[in-house]
Amino acid sequence: xxxxxxxxxxxxxxxxxxxxxxxxxxxxxxxxxxxxxxxxxxxxxxxxxxxxxxxxxxxxxxxxxxxxxxxxxxxxxxxxxxxxxxxxxxxxxxxxxxxxxxxxxxxxxxxxxxxxxxxxxxxxxxxxxxxxxxxxxxxxxxxxxxxxxxxxxxxxxxxxxxxxxxxxxxxxxxxxxxxxxxxxxxxxxxxxxxxxxxxxxxxxxxxxxxxxxxx
Numbered sequence: 001x002x003x004x005x006x007x008x009x010x011x012x013x014x015x016x017x018x019x020x021x022x023x024x025x026x027x028x029x030x031x032x033x034x035x036x037x038x039x040x041x042x043x044x045x046x047x048x049x050x051x052x053x054x055x056x057x058x059x060x061x062x063x064x065x066x067x068x069x070x071x072x073x074x075x076x077x078x079x080x081x082x083x084x085x086x087x088x089x090x091x092x093x094x095x096x097x098x099x100x101x102x103x104x105x106x107x108x109x110x111x112x113x114x115x116x117x118x119x120x121x122x123x124x125x126x127x128x129x130x131x132x133x134x135x136x137x138x139x140x141x142x143x144x145x146x147x148x149x150x151x152x153x154x155x156x157x158x159x160x161x162x163x164x165x166x167x168x169x170x171x172x173x174x175x176x177x178x179x180x181x182x183x184x185x186x187x188x189x190x191x192x193x194x195x196x197x198x199x200x201x202x203x204x205x206x207x208x209x210x211x212x213x214x215x
Contacts, residue, residue: 059095097160097163
């Protein structure tokens with residue numbers, strides 16, 4: 001499990017580094033202005049595509065749906081890119097929750113490994129702490145790049161609205177600063193501010209994850 005977490009952290013770092021390098025390369029190309037123009041001209045269509053890709057990545061976790069949302073920040077801005085991520089997440093939560101509630105562990109056995117499924121079976125949630133539990137569970141899932149919490153909520157019969165509130169809360173906590181600092185990094189005038197922001201943000205997020213989910 002520890003090895004898997006390290007791989008996830010390395011994967012996040014690689015995506016972040018490659019995105020920055022890719023953007024630096026892209027803005028130096030003669031066709032970069034055309035891409036920016038196309039993105040602005042077809043903003044609605046691009047937004048819808050990003051939402052659909054995000055949903056697909058949530059329903060089938062091996063698909064890296066969120067990567068595309070980050071990639072369009074230079075062309076749409078971090079606000080619209082984040083909004084597409086949040087919209088796709090809300091719809092994806094509904095789908096994952098409904099599928100898990102209807103099909104149960106038979107479905108999860110086809111998506112997640114045996115250890116993950118067993119951990120879900122061992123989870124216990126008190127009724128009056130469902131929103132708090134949902135918040136921390138989805139927070140951990142986002143840090144580990146897995147949508148296990150969205151399926152787990154349906155299996156554990158957590159109240160959907162309480163779970164949705166927790167899921168949105170954790171999404172805002174990680175997503176807003178994450179997209180903002182990534183947007184800052186894409187700006188050549190303030191790249192150092194973006195780097196400082198991520199240096200502060202990443203240890204803070206890892207501390208939250210370690211406090212609640214590694215013991």
